[in-house]
Amino acid sequence: MAEQQEQASADAVMTRIGQVVMLHHAGDREEARQRFLGLWAEIGEDGDPLHRCTLAHYMADTQDDPFDELAWDLRALTAAEELTEDRLREHEGALAVRALYPSLHLNLAADYVKLGRTEAARTHLRRARGASDALGDDGYGDGVRGAISRLALRLGEGGASRE
Numbered sequence: 813m814a815e816q817q818e819q820a821s822a823d824a825v826m827t828r829i830g831q832v833v834m835l836h837h838a839g840d841r842e843e844a845r846q847r848f849l850g851l852w853a854e855i856g857e858d859g860d861p862l863h864r865c866t867l868a869h870y871m872a873d874t875q876d877d878p879f880d881e882l883a884w885d886l887r888a889l890t891a892a893e894e895l896t897e898d899r900l901r902e903h904e905g906a907l908a909v910r911a912l913y914p915s916l917h918l919n920l921a922a923d924y925v926k927l928g929r930t931e932a933a934r935t936h937l938r939r940a941r942g943a944s945d946a947l948g949d950d951g952y953g954d955g956v957r958g959a960i961s962r963l964a965l966r967l968g969e970g971g972a973s974r975e
Contacts (some may be wrong), residue, residue, distance in 0.1 A: 825863050826867055833870050846875040862879065865891035865912065872919060878926040885919045892916055910946035914956050917943060919964055930967065 836844035841868060849872040855863045865888050872884035892912050917940035924933035941962050947953030 823852070825860070826866065829863070829867050829870065836870065836874055841874050841963065845871070848874060861891045861894035864888075865895060869916065869919070872923075878923060882920070882923040882927065885916070885923055889916045889920065910943065911948070912945055912954075913943035914940045914960065918956060918960055920965065925963070925966070933963075934967060934969065939969060 829848075832844050832847045832851065835847065848867060850865075851867055852871065855867065857864075867893060868884045868888035872888065873883045875881040875884060895912070917936045921933045921940060923935035924930070924936060937960065940956075941964070944953075944957055944960060947956055
């Protein structure tokens with residue numbers, strides 16, 4: 813019974829994160845940022861890695877300052893490194909841990925481009941490319957691969973090569 817309650821609670825947190833993501837996508841960036849901060853306070857720095865990874869990943873997109881965006885994307889990567897496949901299987905529709913890394917590294921590469929740190933951007937772009945074999949042949953995977961290619965072209969690395 814306690815396990816079922818814990819699962820329901822975990823799903824409720826993911827649902828709440830999803831609701832804030834929809835608010836952000838609807839254009840209310842400031843309100844989304846404030847709600848994400850409230851959720852982050854509830855989850856805590858040592859909370860469930862799936863919750864922290866998901867929230868930090870989306871929280872980064874609500875930031876105005878590129879240094880703040882980088883900090884949130886780094887939090888997302890750190891939390892992803894703590895995730896297990898078992899934990900992801902508990903959440904319906906979650907990607908495999910390996911499938912998170914292309915997007916996480918792509919976001920970090922984009923952050924470093926904004927900050928003028930080209931070598932750091934290239935490092936994370938290579939990591940995104942290297943991890944992209946974990947992506948499915950679906951809309952999400954195609955979107956991430958396309959974004960990797962576009963950033964590679966922007967950095968003068970060509971879009972099709974893999975490492």
